[in-house]
Amino acid sequence: MQTVGAAAYPRPQSDLMRPQRLAALQPSRVSITRALVNRMLRQRWDISIQRFDVDASASGTVVYSIKTPGQEFSFIGFSHPPSRKARTGRIIGRAWDMMGTLNEGPATDADIEAARRELPKLYRGRATKNALVWCRANRSMRVFDYTLSQLAAGRQPDMQELSQVCYLMRNTGLDGNGTFGTKSFPSLGRDHPLGGPLQAQLLTAYLMREYSCDLVEHLARLQSDTAVSLDPAIRRFLGVGNGSALGLIFFVHKHPRLIGSWLAAREKAIASALALELAPADPRVGELLALLRRAATFRRQDKMMYESFASSAQIADDVDTIAAALERFAADGMVDEAATTRPLQTLAHKFDMSVTPEALETFLSLVIELVPLEADALAATVEGADEFTLDPTESVGSLASHLREAYGWALEEDLSSPASRRFVWYKSETAEEPRRGLREEVPEAIDLGLDICGDLQRLVADLDAVAADTPLSRVLMRHPEHRYLTARVQGLRNASFHTPMGNINSEEFTPIDLVRLMNAGLHGIDKTRDFLRRNLRGVLYHGAPTPDEIRAGGSAFWAYPEEPVQ
Amino acid sequence: MNAATETTLRVMPREMRMMSERILSLTGLPKGFVLAETDIIMLSQGLGLGGFALIEDRFDALKLADPAAITIASEDGPVLRLDAAGQHAWVAIPSLLDLAGELVARFGTAEITVANVVDESELQVAAEYGRRRGLRIALDANDGHLLLATPLRLAGDLATDEPVLWSLLTDGTPIAADLWWRIYERAQKALTPDSVVSRRHAGPLIVNDDGTVIGRRDNDDETDISFLAAPDGGRETERQTS
Numbered sequence: 001m002q003t004v005g006a007a008a009y010p011r012p013q014s015d016l017m018r019p020q021r022l023a024a025l026q027p028s029r030v031s032i033t034r035a036l037v038n039r040m041l042r043q044r045w046d047i048s049i050q051r052f053d054v055d056a057s058a059s060g061t062v063v064y065s066i067k068t069p070g071q072e073f074s075f076i077g078f079s080h081p082p083s084r085k086a087r088t089g090r091i092i093g094r095a096w097d098m099m100g101t102l103n104e105g106p107a108t109d110a111d112i113e114a115a116r117r118e119l120p121k122l123y124r125g126r127a128t129k130n131a132l133v134w135c136r137a138n139r140s141m142r143v144f145d146y147t148l149s150q151l152a153a154g155r156q157p158d159m160q161e162l163s164q165v166c167y168l169m170r171n172t173g174l175d176g177n178g179t180f181g182t183k184s185f186p187s188l189g190r191d192h193p194l195g196g197p198l199q200a201q202l203l204t205a206y207l208m209r210e211y212s213c214d215l216v217e218h219l220a221r222l223q224s225d226t227a228v229s230l231d232p233a234i235r236r237f238l239g240v241g242n243g244s245a246l247g248l249i250f251f252v253h254k255h256p257r258l259i260g261s262w263l264a265a266r267e268k269a270i271a272s273a274l275a276l277e278l279a280p281a282d283p284r285v286g287e288l289l290a291l292l293r294r295a296a297t298f299r300r301q302d303k304m305m306y307e308s309f310a311s312s313a314q315i316a317d318d319v320d321t322i323a324a325a326l327e328r329f330a331a332d333g334m335v336d337e338a339a340t341t342r343p344l345q346t347l348a349h350k351f352d353m354s355v356t357p358e359a360l361e362t363f364l365s366l367v368i369e370l371v372p373l374e375a376d377a378l379a380a381t382v383e384g385a386d387e388f389t390l391d392p393t394e395s396v397g398s399l400a401s402h403l404r405e406a407y408g409w410a411l412e413e414d415l416s417s418p419a420s421r422r423f424v425w426y427k428s429e430t431a432e433e434p435r436r437g438l439r440e441e442v443p444e445a446i447d448l449g450l451d452i453c454g455d456l457q458r459l460v461a462d463l464d465a466v467a468a469d470t471p472l473s474r475v476l477m478r479h480p481e482h483r484y485l486t487a488r489v490q491g492l493r494n495a496s497f498h499t500p501m502g503n504i505n506s507e508e509f510t511p512i513d514l515v516r517l518m519n520a521g522l523h524g525i526d527k528t529r530d531f532l533r534r535n536l537r538g539v540l541y542h543g544a545p546t547p548d549e550i551r552a553g554g555s556a557f558w559a560y561p562e563e564p565v566q
Numbered sequence: 567m568n569a570a571t572e573t574t575l576r577v578m579p580r581e582m583r584m585m586s587e588r589i590l591s592l593t594g595l596p597k598g599f600v601l602a603e604t605d606i607i608m609l610s611q612g613l614g615l616g617g618f619a620l621i622e623d624r625f626d627a628l629k630l631a632d633p634a635a636i637t638i639a640s641e642d643g644p645v646l647r648l649d650a651a652g653q654h655a656w657v658a659i660p661s662l663l664d665l666a667g668e669l670v671a672r673f674g675t676a677e678i679t680v681a682n683v684v685d686e687s688e689l690q691v692a693a694e695y696g697r698r699r700g701l702r703i704a705l706d707a708n709d710g711h712l713l714l715a716t717p718l719r720l721a722g723d724l725a726t727d728e729p730v731l732w733s734l735l736t737d738g739t740p741i742a743a744d745l746w747w748r749i750y751e752r753a754q755k756a757l758t759p760d761s762v763v764s765r766r767h768a769g770p771l772i773v774n775d776d777g778t779v780i781g782r783r784d785n786d787d788e789t790d791i792s793f794l795a796a797p798d799g800g801r802e803t804e805r806q807t808s
Contacts, residue, residue, distance in 0.1 A: 084788060084790060085790055085793070086790055086793045087787070087788055087789065087790045087793070088769070088787055088789040088790060088793060088794065089769075089770070089785060089786075089787030089789065090768065090769045090787075090789075092760075092765070093793075094793075095790075123750075124747075126575055126576070129576065138787065140786040140787075140788075141788045142786070142788075143786070164784075165786050170786065170787070177580055178578030178579055178580030178581055178738075179578075179580060179581065180581075181575070181576055181577065181578055181581070181738065182578070183578075184578055184579055184580065184734075184735040184736070184738075186724070186735050187732070187735040187736040241786065243770075243785075243787065245768060245769070246768055304784075305782065305784060307782075387605070387698065389698050389699055390602075390664065390699070391667075392663075392664035392665070392667045392668045393667060393668050393671045393672075426757070426758045427757050427758065428757060428758055428759075428760050428764060428765075428768075429754055429757040429758060429759050429760055430760040432757060433768055434768065435758075435764060435767035435768040436767055436768070437763075437764065437766070437767035441763050441764075441767075442758055442763070442764055442767070444758060444759070445758040446591055446592075446756055446757075446758070447597075455598065471668050472664070473661075473664035473665050473667065473668040476660070476661070476664055477633075477634070477636060477637070477638075477661050477664070478634055479634070480595075480596060480598070480599040480633040480634055480660070480661075481596035481597070481598040481599060482598055483598050483599050483601075483602045483660060484597075484598040484599070484600075484601035484602055485598055487602070529784070529785075531770030531771075531781055531782060531785060532769075532770060532771075532772065532780070532781050534768070535768075535769060535770040535785075537770070537785055537786065
């Protein structure tokens with residue numbers, strides 16, 4: 001671990017696992033969408049339309065082929081005319097403008113007909129054996145309709161309008177890994193093109209993005225002989241929308257190995273980059289400077305409104321401040337009047353507490369671009385099995401000692417006040433929507449949340465009541481309620497990172513913090529607008545290369561797109 | 567047998583784990599114990615034992631399940647007698663495996679008799695589930711209550727270490743459609759009925775009783791406010807559009 005004054009990288013759990021810190025993490029080369037697209041570029045995946053039978057009302061069937069070096073996949077989508085009834089971005093909605101499936105292998109007529117029959121049944125439907133992901137998407141009606149009208153009129157849409165949202169359609173559901181009978185991802189294996197965590201879901205999201213652009217162009221052509229296609233620069237700028245909310249807190253708690261593995265990969269990549277010895281004239285200094293300026297411009301052009309998070313204008317100012325300091329280093333080799341051979345470490349230390357956390361994390365994400373091979377290799381190591389195996393031979397004293405050492409934050413949490421247990425986490429019978437409400441408002445709800453603080457405190461109390469040399473096998477007979485947590489704690493013992501340090505039942509807990517960890521940091525979503533401290537809307541694949549560009553290959557940095565000039 | 571019962575579904579581990587977790591959360595079993603039970607029921611199904619049909623049959627009894635009632639009746643070195651106190655075999659298996667693991671670590675072998683257990687044939691699940699812990703477990707051919715455990719060297723490869731789980735992950739398991747949908751319906755009871763108040767517990771907007779809305783409207787989802795304010799109306803819409 002390298003130490004730079006107060007800041008050390010990889011950062012300790014006590015710093016990194018604070019929800020407020022996790023919420024500030026920014027998209028980076030190790031975010032799953034960015035790593036996936038970079039791999040698609042390296043391997044020149046071939047994505048093409050096989051069928052686009054959609055009528056002027058937007059009703060019809062589409063099929064895409066995705067050829068990777070070793071395997072072909074197909075995306076089968078069904079377009080529906082938009083309905084305003086029962087429409088909502090929430091999972092409880094019943095109006096979807098597109099439903100689709102990502103399958104292994106080329107699409108057959110049988111695959112298409114099975115999907116046509118089963119997808120609308122949703123929870124009562126059954127996927128074919130080659131199905132990886134089922135998905136649903138809705139238009140941003142205003143932006144989609146506006147873009148359609150402009151293209152049909154032979155004009156490009158105005159960026160002032162598009163940049164209010166930055167997408168035409170939004171993901172409203174990605175279900176895989178066994179849901180509805182889809183394939184289990186652990187069975188795919190690491191050598192499978194989509195064998196890494198969340199790869200199949202996020203490839204499906206990329207296809208949603210392509211579909212949204214193809215659909216608007218197709219409908220425009222049906223409306224007018226003089227319709228034009230989207231300008232390639234605009235098409236590249238547009239991503240696909242994404243709405244996320246409370247379900248991701250369940251995900252974070254249920255997949256601590258995956259979260260920890262990804263955080264460890266990101267922190268290692270940052271540490272490697274910060275340790276680079278760089279002379280002022282090193283081209284990598286210039287490269288980073290250009291990336292910082294690009295990120296600042298991206299933030300300045302961001303028109304989204306944020307409730308709980310720092311404004312993009314503030315972040316842009318802070319990123320420019322960091323860039324200016326790097327620029328001074330490039331000029332004279334000095335940071336704060338002192339010569340340094342590791343300027344990135346020095347800058348990380350200098351700005352650790354003096355800029356917005358999002359600006360610091362933007363800098364840290366961008367330094368990863370200076371160690372691309374190592375970062376890509378680290379991203380490929382991200383994994384996390386769900387199963388925990390209990391070790392019944394461990395002694396009570398050993399486990400209690402570990403708990404006090406590793407979970408002091410949870411054991412010290414004051415759970416005596418009503419405010420500390422004010423909320424209950426549950427799922428609705430309708431569409432299994434994850435919800436969080438005041439306990440008195442839903443007294444019938446079964447609490448599905450992980451009460452990590454309360455459960456750990458009760459576990460320690462029961463461990464302390466028996467002799468220290470007692471094996472856990474004997475204690476768990478008397479206290480079966482501790483079985484899962486004991487296995488979880490044991491299974492995560494060697495992980496540097498795993499559990500966010502927060503009591504999710506408390507009124508002080510801000511759900512959106514962990515939603516943003518997942519969306520911005522892990523998924524790589526930009527412009528994550530927050531609503532009511534619990535929902536996020538953001539843009540996936542913002543600026544990502546189009547299928548033509550992927551087919552051509554390349555390694556250029558594509559994120560933080562600048563608005564196309566008109 | 568009618569047409570519905572002749573139809574089988576291919577059900578995957580994620581679904582089996584979710585359904586058994588939800589159903590068992592409706593019993594008196596503590597949450598921290600339920601999460602250790604889901605793979606036991608899944609493996610029971612995968613091994614062709616009672617599985618989900620048995621969870622239906624035993625649901626009322628499982629409501630009264632009390633894993634803490636299980637005790638050690640006698641113990642002499644690697645030989646142990648477990649009194650399951652009338653609990654179901656699925657409820658006894660976690661403690662059985664813990665004790666087997668402890669004794670194997672201490673003595674190199676374990677010989678455990680499980681007395682007073684319901685559905686003793688389900689103890690066969692312990693043989694498969696024990697593999698994950700590095701235990702080779704055999705049931706005595708003449709006495710289904712007696713289990714012999716020795717160390718099992720794990721290869722680090724799921725297909726080799728846990729062949730039943732691997733088979734389930736790769737191919738799923740066939741389950742009669744009508745049984746599965748009954749299981750699904752029962753599991754739904756662990757979820758909370760929808761209501762206007764409950765709908766305020768998620769989403770980017772909150773619709774008040776007077777129809778006013780809390781929250782910004784720049785969420786681009788063109789939400790049908792009447793749908794959020796009237797779950798019953800929403801279900802009606804669902805039926806009309808399906």
